[in-house]
Amino acid sequence: MVIEIVGVSKSFGRVKALSNVSFTVRNGEVVGYVGLNGAGKTTTIRIAVGVLPPDSGNVFIDGYSVVKEKKNASRLVGWVPELPIFESDFRALDYFTYLAGYYGYSASDARRIGKELLEKLGLGDALKKKLSEYSQGMRKRFALAVSLIGDPPNFVFDEVLNGLDPQGIAFFRNLAIEFRKQNKAVLFSSHILSEVEGIADRVVFIHKGRIVGDYSMEYIRQQAQPAIELALTTVDGKVLKLLEKHGEPVVVSEKRVLLRKPISDSSQIVVELVTAGVGVLEVKKHEKHLEDFFFELIRKAEGG
């Protein structure tokens, strides 16, 4: 229902992995946790699920502290680690059935649910394979199935999309829709913003152990719209009125306008401007990609 990360810091020797990290994943929210390799995502996640103690700060899962009430907190959160490790002598479906037994499922129910889930995750042909023979990506998918057994109210997934094929990604996307409906709080990490796009409602960005941004996906998409930058001989009310027919003009400087969300071709706009007696000094197309938003945050964080 709610995952609250409050002022968490963690160092490994001289490496400061996390500095005062705080954010909340609320009820019914699916939050992407995006950062470059080594930014601190895995460290945050391991602390959030109680397998790594923070140096300072705390994480609360539905109000239970992972530091002081670890047993209660961990019961309420399902997770998929970055590199899942299992008792590898077991065959996949047998191991799933064994684990589900802990949650009170009968062996026949557990096998039925396990088969269904593993098939959906593209492991239908590998139900009888030993986990030791599973590839890293297959282990990831198996771990995702296992995390769903107890139907916990909160989830934390570490790079879960990494290792899923298109079918697996579609499965995860649908899962996210279900989680939202069921009011669960879901945090999932990725180092690729465009990968979380169709899934997350919000994105928290981490860079060098610090949170550098927290935005709704809607806002990020808006910012990442393409635009046409125009340098003109004059920028006045008449010019803006003309441009409004073609998008959302924003005056950048005395003679520069950024036409956001353009709906017409730049050549058509230039013709209209020239016909109206406005000189066009420069036309620049901004093909803004989602990742640019992420890199801009990093640049700002670096003081550039």
Ligand SMILES: Nc1ncnc2c1ncn2[C@@H]1O[C@H](COP(=O)(O)OP(=O)(O)OP(=O)(O)O)[C@@H](O)[C@H]1O
């Ligand atoms: N057990 C450890 N011992 C020493 N340093 C560590 C340990 N775990 C993490 N680090 C360091 O802490 C920093 C953050 O690592 P972390 O694994 O949390 O990043 P990440 O964002 O998950 O990256 P990746 O996507 O590569 O997994 C890195 O500098 C890493 O080298």
